[in-house]
Amino acid sequence: SAAKNSPFYPQLLQTLKSVFKLPSFRTNQLEAVVANMEGRDVFVLMPTGGGKSLCYQLPAVCVSESRGHLTIVVTPLIALMDDQVKQLRNRFKVNAIAWNAESSVTERLLSSGDVPIVYVTPEKLKDSGFARDIMQAVDRKGLIARFVIDEAHCISTWGQDFREAYAALGELRQRYPNVPIMALTATANQTTIRDIISQLKLKNPVQLVQSFNRPNLHYIVHEKKGSKISDTIAEAIQARFRGQSGVIYCRAKMTCENLSKALSQKGIRATYYHAGLSPDDRQQAASEWLEGRVSVVCATIAFGMGIDKADVRFVIHADMPKNLSGYYQETGRAGRDGLPAECILYYNYQDLRSLRTMIDNDDNAASTPESKARQKLAVAEMYSYCRNCSKCRRAEILAHFDEKFDKKNCNKTCDVCSNPVSLVKTDATDIARSVLKLVTSAGNNRANLAQGQIVEVLKGSMSAPIKKFSGLDGYGEAKAEDKDLLDLVVKDLLFKEVLDTVSVQHNNSAFHTQYIQPGPKYQIFQKELDKKPFIVTWRPK
Ligand code: ADP
DSSP states (O other), rough: GGGGGGGHHHHHHHHHHTTTTSOOOOOOOOHHHHHTTOOOOEEEEEOTTHHHHHHHHHHSSBBBBBBBBBEEEHHHHHEHHHHHHHHHHHTSSOOOEEOOOOHHHHHHHHTTTTTOOEEEEEHHHHHHHHHHHHHHHHHTTEEEEEEETTTTGOOOTTTTTTHHHHHHHHHHHHTTTTSEEEEEEEEOOOOHHHHHHHTTOOOOEEEEEEOOOTEEEEEEEEOOOOSOOHHHHHHHHHHTTTOEEEEEESSHHHHHHHHHHHHHTTTOOOOOOOTSSSSHHHHHHHHHHHHSSSEEEEEOSSSSOOOOTTOOOOEEESSSSSSHHHHHHHHSSTTTTTTTTEEEEEEEEHHHHHHHHHHHHOOTTTTTHHHHHHHHHHHHHHHHHOOOOOOOHHHHHHHHHTOOOOGGGTTBBBTTTTTTOEEEEEEOHHHHHHHHHHHHHHHHHOOOOBBTTTHHHHHHHOSHHHTTTSSSTTTTTTSSOOOOHHHHHHHHHHHHTTTEEEEOTTTTTTEEEEEEEOTTHHHHHHHHHHOOOOOEEEEOO
8 A cells, every 4th residue: 555655664564563563554554653654634433453552552652753752642531541551561661651640750751752652531631731731841842743532432422422521622733733633433423523523623634434344254143042052052163163263252251161161072172261260361261272272262251352363263152242332343353364254143032131130230330320221222232133134234233333334245144134034024912912911910820931931821732831821811812823923022022121031040950940020111011002003023934
């Protein structure tokens, strides 16, 4: 590319290797760095994990005579800021600092020209006269090389992450007209991009907008039912990924360990990784996998940061992730070499249920009612993505990032497009009524109706475990209906929180049964049924 002809290129490549120990640039990194070194404003949209930090850390350590020495990085979270500083100092031996306190030490450091990178929150810049004075002083010495606005979408009132203090960053351009600005984000649609550029008053910025599409990844979703997940996954690996490198994401630490054991017993070389392990054990698990001594790692989402293996042929989710952004990021670890790789997601209603409970029970101070509501919406979006049987998965994932994708271009790289069937719309009002009647009756009669039994009861099965429900209202009321349709209606009502489940553990066993009961939306829905029909869309076998 043209960026390789830049006079800065040799020094940049050298520093990439010597300081950051990386062999080559990823998409748009070199372009961003070169444009910034040339003094241009830059806007970068890159998926999470794409390598945004390097876009400003590399120029920051390549001091150029014309540009000054100090890179000021505005970032929203103190925790993130401390992580970055630690990493720069320990791993890359770069003398970065986090600008937390108002101290003369900070002042001296910043004015000395010895510190290449300082991280600061937007609040600090906005509210502290001290900070502004120092900046002005440093600017007079010509030391400020660039401003970096990380998570730049926070400046836009269009997004959900708007931060008051970000708005004040619009003043940087007036105060420091000659200092180039680099704005970066992983989430912005066209409107937000325009907004960011105008708010920060970027001058004719170089826009590096990367598509989130990963054409070599195949997306597949299966509902978990019946057989044990470890058997299902072992079969899939033996059938399609024998000896190949892969990651299996699990929600719980215990699942990682159990799954890894079960796979090993079936002759699949596997290990596990989660935050409950000591740093040494984590390191060891990671290197066993990176070096190919095991092919599979069963991991929680703690696994991934900073892990970069090119030939990962599959990423399996044994449980449904919390949201599509996380799912995208985790599946993104597959196929970095550009060769085809598969992303297989196993989910069921219980995954949704336990995520909802987790959000409810989260007593972290940062979990406000609003943020809980947002997380629940995100979980619901994830679940709808899984249950959807008509829309291209790739198009759905990209739509989540506000990117349009014509499903004609999917070329059968998702399970929906490679297995098109005609969908049927059915008026399921009567079925829904029968379900509610049955659940009410079960409650009145203190009958424990398991999630796995309700369809059989609606069908009026005469089998031994079902017959005992024959006295309930609604028993056998949907005799003539398709089992799949009944199953779908029940799951839809669970999803809508019309129904709920309680998990009951059996004496001295790890075995749980999920019993059906009315959910928070039970009565509202009951009234709705009198006003409008309940329509479901499904694919009959
Ligand atoms: P982002 O901020 O976009 O989410 P990061 O800057 O945290 O991404 O980078 C994600 C990971 O990618 C890090 O582990 C980083 O070391 C790695 N990375 C960044 N650039 C490169 C590169 N050119 N080659 C290989 N790995 C890279």
